Amino acid sequence: MTHNTNTPSHNEQRPKTSIQRRKYYTKSTIALPLVKSAVVGITMTAIFASSGCATSSLLENDKYVSTKSVTQTLSTDQIVAFGRPVQSLPNMPNATMVIVGNKNSYVLTQGGTEMVSLLTTLTPKNIQVQNDMTFDLPNNDGYFQGEMKLSYAKLKDEFKRTDYQFFLQNGGQDCTTASDTRISAQRFCFTVPVKGAIYPPVNNLSLIQSKYRTLSKPYTVSFHTQVQQNEVSRSGKSGVEKLVLLPFALAFDVITFPFQLLDSVSN
Numbered sequence: 001m002t003h004n005t006n007t008p009s010h011n012e013q014r015p016k017t018s019i020q021r022r023k024y025y026t027k028s029t030i031a032l033p034l035v036k037s038a039v040v041g042i043t044m045t046a047i048f049a050s051s052g053c054a055t056s057s058l059l060e061n062d063k064y065v066s067t068k069s070v071t072q073t074l075s076t077d078q079i080v081a082f083g084r085p086v087q088s089l090p091n092m093p094n095a096t097m098v099i100v101g102n103k104n105s106y107v108l109t110q111g112g113t114e115m116v117s118l119l120t121t122l123t124p125k126n127i128q129v130q131n132d133m134t135f136d137l138p139n140n141d142g143y144f145q146g147e148m149k150l151s152y153a154k155l156k157d158e159f160k161r162t163d164y165q166f167f168l169q170n171g172g173q174d175c176t177t178a179s180d181t182r183i184s185a186q187r188f189c190f191t192v193p194v195k196g197a198i199y200p201p202v203n204n205l206s207l208i209q210s211k212y213r214t215l216s217k218p219y220t221v222s223f224h225t226q227v228q229q230n231e232v233s234r235s236g237k238s239g240v241e242k243l244v245l246l247p248f249a250l251a252f253d254v255i256t257f258p259f260q261l262l263d264s265v266s267n
Contacts (some may be wrong), residue, residue, distance in 0.1 A: 006087045041216055072227045074137060075243035077101035079219040081208050082119060083254035090250075092197065098254050099133075101221060104245065105254075106135075106144070106200050111194030115148060118170065119257050122152050133221040135194075140244050153180060153187035196245070198223075200251040208256060252254045 016177070081100045089095045089107065097112035098105055108115065119127065128151045135146035152172070167188050170184055175189035202208070 007194065018217075069226055071224050074140065074222055074223045074225055075103065076222040077103045079133070079221055080205070080254045083202075083208075083256040084116065086253040086255055098202070099196075099221060100205065100208060100254060101240060102205075102257070104243075105199040105203065105251070106196055106221065107199055108194050108196040110196070111192045113236045114192045114195075115194070116257070118150065118152075118192070121166065123154070125145065126152055126154050128153070131217065132143075133219075135196075135221065135223050137223050137225045137243075142198050142245050143195070144198065144223060144256050148192045148194050149189065151187050151189045153185050156184050156186050159186065170259055187241060192212075198245045200245065203251050204253045208254075 001234050060129055079099055079101055083098050083100055085098060085107070091109060092109060094108045094109045095112065097108040097116050099108070130149040132146060133146070135144040153176075169194075170190060172188040172190055174186070176185070176187045180187050
């Protein structure tokens with residue numbers, strides 16, 4: 001019995017010559033990437049299509065479409081006096097100084113010792129504290145941080161050797177102005193990094209206020225935080241945060257320092 005060797009066992013004939021085999025396998029190899037590319041193309045098209053629908057939905061519903069970081073003022077307060085707590089505060093062993101405000105009290109937990117040293121060592125009438133104090137509240141959780149700045153000026157012939165030693169030990173920098181020079185005076189500036197916590201108004205605030213009268217240019221303290229603000233459409237609204245006091249903080253009494261920001265009523 002004679003077998004027909006030209007009849008293939010599969011639907012397609014296998015290549016016989018080497019040239020035919022190269023063409024066959026080259027064709028098969030190219031086919032697979034084309035299939036993968038088609039699948040990937042369909043998938044990416046579906047993803048972009050769904051993303052486009054979400055963006056369109058946000059725009060159609062007049063909702064937020066983008067955000068940006070902005071500085072927001074949470075509170076502004078007028079400073080009444082500087083002092084220290086009559087008694088130690090719970091969980092605040094380093095509370096050595098208090099900025100007494102009309103709305104709240106601002107307890108320094110870092111930098112207070114340095115500020116107390118400056119305010120109690122230097123001659124009060126020659127101290128000038130920066131009028132507008134600005135502090136940051138990174139998390140708006142009742143804790144703030146920033147810097148307090150003051151300057152100290154006297155006539156040059158009134159300074160003693162011990163004064164210059166004190167300036168060196170406490171980071172004093174010569175910041176004499178042209179006005180100081182004209183009257184033969186010298187000025188030194190101090191910058192103290194501080195951290196602290198926000199408490200309710202002190203218990204004896206009324207007593208302190210009754211002793212002093214407000215200056216023509218009040219001393220103020222303001223608190224700011226960085227927030228992610230949404231860019232809104234015509235009907236959208238952006239939320240405004242409020243100042244948060246230290247949780248469970250209780251009011252307390254203070255003893256004021258000799259240096260004060262307000263004029264005595266008796267003067």
